[in-house]
Amino acid sequence: MVNTSKQRIYNWYISLVAASCMVLYGYDAAVFNAVQGSKNWVNYYGNPDPNQIGAVNTATTVAGIIVGWFLTAPLSDYFGRRVAMFCGAFVVFFSTFIQAFAPAGHGIGAFIAGRALVGAGQALAIPAGPVYIGELAPPDIRGKIMSFWQMFFSVGSFIAYWVNYACTKNVPALGNWDWRMVVIFQLLFPGIICALIFFCPETPRWYVQHGKMDEAREALRKVRETEEEVESELLQIKQAIEYEKHVIDGRYAPLWKDKSIRKRLLLAFVLNFGQQVTGQGSLNSYSTIVYKKVFKDNSTIQLINALNGTFGILFTLNATWTVDRYGRKFLLFVGAIGMAICMVLSASVYIGTPDNADGSKDTGVASGIVFLMFLFALFYKPSWGAAVWIWSSEVFSMNVRAQAVAMSAQMQGVGNAIVNQIFPLILAKIGFKAMYMFAGINVLLAAFVWFFLPETKGYALEDMDTLFGGVSxxxxxxxxxxxxxxxxxxxxxxxxxxxxxxxxxxxxxxxx
Structure with a gap:
């Protein structure tokens, strides 16, 4: 029977507010992918070459890596998860204007600067979101709630791609606003987050860590149904934090000194890096230029992107009923194998069929390739999309959670920076054969999950230490x-x- 108590409903509400931070990432990943198809954007910035195109994406990821590694955790730990999310959303809000109104001609540098600020804002908000959700959600629905984290990435892509598609149908009337309109809509969710986040409670673990027991108790009462649950969980939190305060030295030192935490950190690094080198990171950023090898009409390409964003929401919803039933490890393994098969088939179909005179493919072949790309997303979204975030946000103890999640999340940035900088060049040289490379990477990721990754389904946050060989x-x-x-x-x-x-x-x- 579905639990519909007011505490459970409120838990879903505040979790979805926090999950809106992922819309920032999803929308931004789609924005630059979308505007690359605009001739007005290309002309406005003087027809940028592949290296400049790569630099636009690299600026976002490099800025995110720097901020995520050195600023996010101290801000989140000292001022709270809510403040980190607010600051990140505000920076994204501000940077949107820089992207939209950067000067023409040689102004690609200003556009890149705006993209760098977006990366910095995302690096502040995004690691704090899953930590916030994980610290408030009860163990029996934590995976289900966290699956909406990845779904909101798809919500961001969905909005961006459909706005862009509408603009491609009105290019003569809009002029340069055909791409500016897409960028401007990025203001929507940062504004929502800034308006709502301080009406949500801070996490009880953060309150206890700062000696605010009464506030922690009140926060728990909003999301737990009985006073017994509140007092029991509060005691567990206090016990864990007291141990960490008396025995564990510092906030960053345990990441390397404690064998159990070091193991978790290295596993999370591989998972998060792997998320972006599955091929999905490149498709997020460059599906427009990938599909240009199959279709010639930009409006058709943007319609496919919009449909992909729409189906991405539906595909991610599969995580809500699978992640707590079958576990994180099962999803990650099956997802990697499925993605590898899709990449092999799509490359084989493209290479094994003739081109039309204009370089496009016949309708049947093109539709088959699009189907395989959508099937790839079906495997990716609930697994390496959702389960990576769920696993990473729940395995670390309180004393290092903010630091470890922020650092792990920025390994996505490292993977993204590497792949996004070189992918346009690889695609220009070998075309769809690049998909074979991603297939091989996914096979390696499946082997990694099978042999090295412990299952975390059903464990309370305070019990993760014993799962990884540490003390309780x-x-x-x-x-x-x-x-x-x-x-x-x-x-x-x-x-x-x-x-x-x-x-x-x-x-x-x-x-x-």
Missing amino acids: HTEKGAHFVENEVLGEALGKEGTELTVQQVEHASNKKETV
Whole structure:
């Protein structure tokens, strides 16, 4: 039976507000892909060459990597997840105007600067979003809620591509506004996030980490149904954080010193890097120039992109019923194998069929290639799209979660920067044979998942440490919490008690 309590409904609401950060990423990934098909955009910026095209995307990812590695975690940990999301959305909002109104001629540099600011804003908001969702969602629906995180990427692409398609049908009337309109619509969701985020509670784990127990309790009461659940989870959080405070040194040092955390970080690095080199990252950014090898009409290409964005939403919804039923590992393995097959077939169809006189393909062949690209998205969206974010956001302990998720997320940027810079050149030289390269990468990713990745389905966040061979922060932290409570009972608040003192205090309390 579906749980429809007001707490569960509210949990979904605040999670979807946070998930709107992913719309920023989805819309932006589609924007530049879309405007590349505009002759007005190409002429406005002096017909940029493949290296300049690659640089536009690389600026976004490099700025994101720098901000994500060095600024996101301190901002999120010190000021809270909500502040990080707000700041990121605000930067994206501001940078949209730079992209839309950069000067003509040699103004591609200003456009690139605007893209770099978008990357910086995304790097602030996007890592904070899944951490926020993971720290508030109950374990039994955490995977399901987090699947909407990736679906909102598709929502962003959906809006961008359909706006762009509408503009391609009115190019003579719009002029340069045929691409400016697409860029301007990027204001929509940053505005929504900035307006709503501070009406959502901060996470109870952040409150406890900063000694705000009453605020943590009130936050939990909004998303848990009974007082017993609230107090039980609050105690677990406090125990884990007390252990991390007393035993673990610093916020970044454990990422490398603690064998269990280091293992999780390296696995998350590979997963997030792999997400962008499956081929989906290149298709997000360059499907327009890929489809130009099959179709000649830009309006047709943009319609295909818009339909791909639409089906992407439906495909991602598959994660909502599969991720908690079959697990993250199953989805990632099947997704990688499916994507590899689609890439092999699409390249083989293209290479094995003749071209028309204008360089396009016959309708049947072109439709077959488009079908295989859509089938590729069907495998990608619930697996390497959604499950990577779910796995990465739930495996780290509280003391390093913001840092680790931010750093892991920026490995997507590293993969994106590498592939997006070289893909236009590879496509120009070998055409659809590039898809064979992606097929090989996906086979390697499937092997990685099969042999190295533990399943995390159904585990509470505080239990992840034991899953990866570490100590239970909750169990170890119970000693420190008990010391604190018994220290007050003995009149020794703020001192560390010995085991004998704890036993004596316990006996004293029982006698009383």
